[in-house]
Amino acid sequence: MSAVYGYFPGCSLKSTGVAYEESLLTLFRLLGLPLEEVDDWNCCGATSYMSIDEGAAFSLSARNLQLAHQARHKDLVAPCSACYLVLRKTQDYMQRYPRIAREVGASIGNANLKVLNAVHVRHPLEVLYTDVGPRRLREKVVRRWGGGRVACYYGCQMVRPYSEADRPHDPVRMDELMEAVHVPTAAYALKTKCCGGSLTGTIHEVGVRLNHILLKEAARKGAQAIVTVCPLCQYNLDSYQAEIRRTTGDRLDLPILYFTQILGWALGGDIGSLGLGRAISGRRTIERWLLKTRVEKEAYV
């Protein structure tokens, strides 16, 4: 746990995932955790860079790690699952493969890669779970959740091989944090099944089908909303429900929220500063739920 957390937003949190950035910053402010954006960060390269040039892909991340190191950040918070995975994978590869470490070192002009491997890359779910914890979160609740049951969806890259954010096959930390702020959760077996990532943009039918399955299963398990930890999962699940209704006849209209939005709401953040007006699907459900909220203590925002 460090004094100031470095913050690596990534490209999505500045556009389609802007509600994630808004709610994350609000939540950290409410908890008194200082978060500082890394200056002049570059794109993590996601899955695309790795598909073209491996050495350059690792060097991109190494540049970001170097910027975090130069700003004296011990912890680097990466909310997007793709950024989180790429940053951690880079550290893993630099440690296991001397050739890659040499290439990366030459490419970014830094022979001392140990300091880059020492930057602790963290997902905000893990930060909130470890550094704050469910009990302290519960103590800070000022609003009683007025909404329905939610399915906690972890997606793929946040829990996969290079991660320490949660258990890879059956992650539970988001469920625990939701229950800590009195939000009921559904048993959701598909919680780590991939949303398809960029496939909704490339092989559209296949991408939409994956999301249809995820939505249908959440509804079948009694969830009235899905909670996510990744901007791409949120975008995919949120943006194609009208198309799914039109092409399949399934009447799905589920709100897809970020876990930071729900935690921030429980802790007293307001609708605007949590980006709660930016949902595409289930907008009326969200409005109804927020109106039903009971104030437990005086909100301080």
Add this chain to the structure above:
Amino acid sequence: MQPELRLQREADPAWARRLSERPGGEGLFSCLQCGTCSGACPLSIYMDLGPRRIIALAREGFRNDVLQSKTIWLCASCYSCTVHCPRQIHIADVMYSLKREAIEQRLYPKRFPPPVLAQEFYKMVRQRGRNSEFWLVLRLAFRSHPLMLLGMLRTGWDLLRTGRLSLRRERIRDLAGLPKEIHREAA
């Protein structure tokens, strides 16, 4: 074109050996062909070969079959195969390795959107240091199927009215600090 039959003399075992020597390819020859990867893959039912057959063909040296396949481009890098593999083979990283060689040798299916997206993304980040989603989608459409934009109008409008569509073309200040090319896949 996929041949109706594969002939062993067309296989290139030396290539398979080199593939297994690249980072992430180490476990290639320890594969049991159990099929756990294809079972765990959320996309295998849409693939032409599927991860298990990719590994089988690759380690035998059927280079063109795997490099020209669509399977490697349907892989969304979710690493489900990798975390489930009983031999701890880094299958998702083998897929990446094959994608890079397919790009380098220009063997990927032409106008197939996933490799087009990867290349446009790469170019944009190399030039500007960041990716701007809106401009990336435009480039993807113009280089694959421009009519796909029609199908995206509704989503575009939804994003616009919720303030999630940024038209800004992002770039970093220190462009000189970006890493240079380090290709070397076919080596």
